[in-house]
Amino acid sequence: MSEEFAIETQDLTKRYDGVTVVDSLNLHIKESEVFGLLGPNGAGKTTTILMLLGLTEPASGTARVFGFNPTREPLKVKRLVGYLPEKVGFYDNLTARENLAFIAELNNINYAEANSRADEALEAVGLSKEADLTVGKFSRGMKQRLGIADVLIKKPKVVFLDEPTAGLDPKGINQLLDLVANLPKMGTTVVLSSHQLYQVQMVCHSIGILSKGKMVIEGSIDELGREALAGGRYIIQVETVQPTPQLINTIKGIKGVKKVEAKDNILQIGTDSDLRAAISKAVVQNDFPLIQMKVQEFSLDDIYMKYFREG
Amino acid sequence: MRAILRKELADYFTSIRFIILFVLILFASAAGLVAASQGIRGANLPEGFVFLGLFTTSGNVIPSLVTLIILLVPIIGIALGFDAINSERTSGTLSRILSQPVFRDSLINGKFLAGVVALSIMVGTMLLLVSGYGLSMIGVPPTAEEIIRLFIYLFLTIIFGAFWMGLAILFSVLLRRIAASLLISLALWLFFSIFILLVAPAIANALVPAADGSEAEIIRNIELRQMLMRFSPNTLFSEATTALLLPVTVGSLGLITQSQAAYMLPNPLSLGQSLLLIWPHITSLISLSAICFAISYLLFMKQEIRAT
Numbered sequence: 001m002s003e004e005f006a007i008e009t010q011d012l013t014k015r016y017d018g019v020t021v022v023d024s025l026n027l028h029i030k031e032s033e034v035f036g037l038l039g040p041n042g043a044g045k046t047t048t049i050l051m052l053l054g055l056t057e058p059a060s061g062t063a064r065v066f067g068f069n070p071t072r073e074p075l076k077v078k079r080l081v082g083y084l085p086e087k088v089g090f091y092d093n094l095t096a097r098e099n100l101a102f103i104a105e106l107n108n109i110n111y112a113e114a115n116s117r118a119d120e121a122l123e124a125v126g127l128s129k130e131a132d133l134t135v136g137k138f139s140r141g142m143k144q145r146l147g148i149a150d151v152l153i154k155k156p157k158v159v160f161l162d163e164p165t166a167g168l169d170p171k172g173i174n175q176l177l178d179l180v181a182n183l184p185k186m187g188t189t190v191v192l193s194s195h196q197l198y199q200v201q202m203v204c205h206s207i208g209i210l211s212k213g214k215m216v217i218e219g220s221i222d223e224l225g226r227e228a229l230a231g232g233r234y235i236i237q238v239e240t241v242q243p244t245p246q247l248i249n250t251i252k253g254i255k256g257v258k259k260v261e262a263k264d265n266i267l268q269i270g271t272d273s274d275l276r277a278a279i280s281k282a283v284v285q286n287d288f289p290l291i292q293m294k295v296q297e298f299s300l301d302d303i304y305m306k307y308f309r310e311g
Numbered sequence: 312m313r314a315i316l317r318k319e320l321a322d323y324f325t326s327i328r329f330i331i332l333f334v335l336i337l338f339a340s341a342a343g344l345v346a347a348s349q350g351i352r353g354a355n356l357p358e359g360f361v362f363l364g365l366f367t368t369s370g371n372v373i374p375s376l377v378t379l380i381i382l383l384v385p386i387i388g389i390a391l392g393f394d395a396i397n398s399e400r401t402s403g404t405l406s407r408i409l410s411q412p413v414f415r416d417s418l419i420n421g422k423f424l425a426g427v428v429a430l431s432i433m434v435g436t437m438l439l440l441v442s443g444y445g446l447s448m449i450g451v452p453p454t455a456e457e458i459i460r461l462f463i464y465l466f467l468t469i470i471f472g473a474f475w476m477g478l479a480i481l482f483s484v485l486l487r488r489i490a491a492s493l494l495i496s497l498a499l500w501l502f503f504s505i506f507i508l509l510v511a512p513a514i515a516n517a518l519v520p521a522a523d524g525s526e527a528e529i530i531r532n533i534e535l536r537q538m539l540m541r542f543s544p545n546t547l548f549s550e551a552t553t554a555l556l557l558p559v560t561v562g563s564l565g566l567i568t569q570s571q572a573a574y575m576l577p578n579p580l581s582l583g584q585s586l587l588l589i590w591p592h593i594t595s596l597i598s599l600s601a602i603c604f605a606i607s608y609l610l611f612m613k614q615e616i617r618a619t
Contacts, residue, residue, distance in 0.1 A: 016617065047617070053410050055616040075412045083410035089403025093322065105314040106411040150407065 006031040006158055006189040007052060011061035014047050014213075021047045023213035024061065029191060029206075032184045036200040037193040038304065039210035045193040046086060048210070049160045052191075053083055066157060079107070082151030086162040088143060092136035096127060096146050099135055100153050107154045114153075121149035125179065141172040148179055158189045165196055177203050201300040209307055216307045224303050234274055238267040239292040240283055247286050254278050265291075315413070315421030316428075323391070323429045332387055336433050339383055340440045343376025347441075348448060350375075357579055362453035363460065363556045365445035366438075376441055377552050380434075381545060384468055385500045387433055388475030391426040393493040395419075396483045396611060406616050419611045423473075423480060423604055430472040438465055456582055463586070464555050470596050471548045475500065477603030484607045484614065503543040511539035544599055551592040554585050 007029040014022040022044040029035045037045050050056040052063050054070030054077050063070055070077045090099045097118050104114030122131050125145040130138070138146065144164065151159050161180065165173045181203045183190050194200050200207060201221060208218040217224060240247075248260050251269060257279075259270035269279060276293060283290045323329050349370030356364045369375040396419065399405040409415060438461065446452065453461070478499065482492035515536035521528040540546045558580040580588065 050406075050616055055406065055409055057615075075414070078410055078412040081410070083407070085403060085406045085410075087403040088407065090407075091322070091404060092402070093325070102314065102318055103407075103411060105318075106408070106413050108412075147407075154411075 004031070005029060005064075007035075007063070007065050007191065009048075009052070009061065009063045012048070012051060012058050012063055013060045014044070014051060014056065015059045021213050022051070022058075025210075025213070025215055027208060027215065028218070029189060031189055032187055033205040034180060034184060034190040034192060034203050036204035036207040037191060037210065038195060038197065038200060038207055038300075039216075040195060040308070043210040044213040045210055046162055047213075049083070049162055049191065049193060052077075053081060053160065054078065079154075080156060081158045081160060082154055082156035083160045084147045084151050084162060084164055086166065088147035088150075090135040090138075090143065090146065090150075093134060095132050095134050096122065096138070096149075097131045099146070100150060103150055104153055109154070117153050117155075118149075121152040122146075124152060125149045126175065140167045141169060144168055144172065144176065148176065156188060158191065159183060161190065161192045163194055164192065165194065165199055173199060197300045197304055207300070209304065211308065217303075221300060221303075234271045235296040236269045236271060236274075236276060236279060237292075237294050237296060238269060238279060238283060238290070239265055240267065240288045240290060241265055243267055243288065247283070247288055250282050250286060251279060254282060312413070312417035312421045312424075315417055316425050319422055319425030320428060323425060328390055329429065332390055332433060333436075335383065336387075336437050337440075339376070339379045340437050340444075342373050343379055343441055344444055344448070346370035346373040346375050347445060349373070351449060359454050360457065360558065360579060361449065361451045362442075362445070362457045365441055365449065366461075366464075367556050376437075377549075377556060380437070380468060381549050381552070382504070384430075384434065384472045385475040385504070385545070387430060388426075388472040388477075389479045389493070389496045389500060391429055392422075392476035392479030392483065393496050394483055394489045395422045395426070395480045396607075397487055397489055397492055398483075400487060401489065409616060415612060416608065419480070419484075419608055423477070426476045426480075427469065427473055430476065431469050434465060434468045434472065459582060460555050460558075460585070464552065467548065467551055467555070467593060467596065470593075470600055471544065474544055474596060474600035474603060477600050477607065481603050481607040481610070484610045504545045507540060507543045507546070511536050514539055544596060547592045547595055551589040551596070554580070554589045554592075558585050 005028050007027060009025055009027040012022060012025040012027070013020065025044075025048060027048070037048065039045050047056065051058050052065055052070055054074035057071055065077045066080055068076045068080075090096075091102070094102070097115075100118040100121060101111075101114050104117060109117065119128070119131075122128050125148050127142065127145055127149060130142065135143065135146065144167070148161075148164070151161075164176055164180070168176060177199055180190055180192065184205075192200065192204060204221065206218070206220040207224065209216045242265065243262055248262055248267070251257060251267070252260050254275060256272045256275050257269055258272065259268075261268040269275075274295060276295065280290055280293060343366065346369050347365045350368035351361075351364045354364050354368045356368075366376045369378065396405070399408065399418075408418060442453070442461070475496070479492065479496040482495050483489075486492045486495070515532050519528060519532045519535055521532040541550075586593075
């Protein structure tokens with residue numbers, strides 16, 4: 001096992017009642033990065049996280065979290081990781097601060113330290129004013145933020161966030177994503193499970209897409225975009241009037257152009273790099289009007305959809 | 312585990328549930344006192360056992376304190392345990408707590424211990440209240456033996472309550488819905504305290520019908536009925552209570568025919584003999600609560616935290 005990965009799994013498999021939920025999963029997550037675990041509902045994201053936490057035992061295969069095996073040494077792993085479950089719950093009869101203090105106590109943090117850490121964590125998630133309200137009065141968004149504070153109070157090296165943005169309003173989502181994006185600066189690795197692709201794309205350095213318990217693809221978003229499109233990194237759309245085969249051939253002759261498809265008045269041009277200048281010049285010089293031109297960059301959505309169309 | 316124990320106790324003492332139970336206990340103590348004040352004069356208690364009469368004499372309508380305790384303690388036990396685990400599960404706190412660096416069993420151990428502590432406080436309060444007020448009422452101080460008997464009774468009551476709490480915790484581990492675990496615990500309590508009184512004679516009559524009325528058959532019928540009744544922890548507890556606190560009237564817990572009764576001396580049993588008589592009851596109650604807790608412990612340890 002190499003030491004450079006914060007989290008590493010080898011053929012991690014889990015079955016529930018004969019159904020394979022996670023199927024020989026090989027996961028590699030680097031230290032201090034935000035890793036997005038994507039996939040449709042029921043793909044095995046939560047189960048994977050539970051196995052990495054040592055809350056669920058794998059049927060076969062091994063997992064390593066900072067070199068510790070979560071099944072064999074659950075306490076050592078749990079000392080290092082923070083977990084925000086999908087449906088996070090608190091003791092409604094206790095205040096936000098009391099809830100945090102209890103978690104701190106379970107982590108053997110002494111009273112004075114726990115108090116200052118609770119203040120810090122509440123400050124970080126913007127709940128300082130509500131610190132002494134009972135959690136029963138909290139809204140969904142506030143609870144979610146308290147959940148983040150709850151994770152931060154133990155100063156974990158890895159944070160597992162399971163659908164952290166579910167049920168939040170747009171403002172809440174932005175605040176939360178800001179928080180998440182700042183975690184790696186403090187040396188914390190983040191594993192984020194979600195199916196909100198846009199949000200994942202905003203904060204994640206690399207992603208892994210799960211489908212039916214299998215890892216479909218894993219890597220950084222840039223790499224995946226390039227992999228996802230066979231025709232090249234860029235697709236440039238050019239709108240003109242009645243393009244002739246001759247024009248198409250001219251464009252094909254430009255260095256770097258891989259593929260040209262004509263559809264009515266629109267040309268889809270696949271290129272290695274941004275060749276808009278050369279293409280527009282070619283169109284205009286051949287006496288065709290250049291009505292519109294745009295570069296289609298591949299977003300996570302496209303990558304995701306592509307793999308699920310294939311799968 | 313200390314953190315969990317502390318938190319659970321703090322939860323109990325601030326919860327409305329605890330306050331209601333406490334009010335119930337105050338009422339029961341008051342009722343027991345009133346019953347004793349009405350009946351103790353006519354109870355004709357032998358010297359040395361007058362103080363225990365405070366707990367065992369019933370009034371005109373009001374039952375004695377021990378009867379109330381047999382009724383009340385299972386309810387307290389169930390109330391303390393029925394949502395121990397499944398409330399954590401439904402509110403989503405379970406996975407959060409278990410992802411902290413604590414051993415998994417410390418959660419259930421802490422909860423059980425906190426319940427036992429709360430139970431002890433309640434039962435202890437009840438006995439102390441009645442002792443205190445009763446002392447000023449009858450003016451007869453307890454003898455050393457009576458105090459020892461009361462302490463054994465207190466211990467036994469806590470064990471009895473712990474059994475019901477263990478049972479309720481077992482259902483809270485087993486069932487996901489809080490209402491279901493509460494209802495099943497209550498149903499079992501109802502069965503063991505009331506229905507068994509109807510079921511045991513019915514089974515006994517079916518198995519050993521005493522149709523021809525011969526003495527041997529009647530004895531067998533009654534003995535079978537008694538044996539069946541002793542399946543109920545409530546019967547065990549109530550028999551043990553009688554032997555402990557009413558040593559005057561009990562010579563044996565089994566059947567005594569009239570001819571035998573004529574030869575019985577109306578002497579109270581000594582403490583040692585009382586204990587000997589109920590030793591099986593005590594051990595059964597202890598093992599029952601241990602079994603209940605052990606099963607819920609094992610189930611809880613094996614239960615997986617799964618993605619819903």
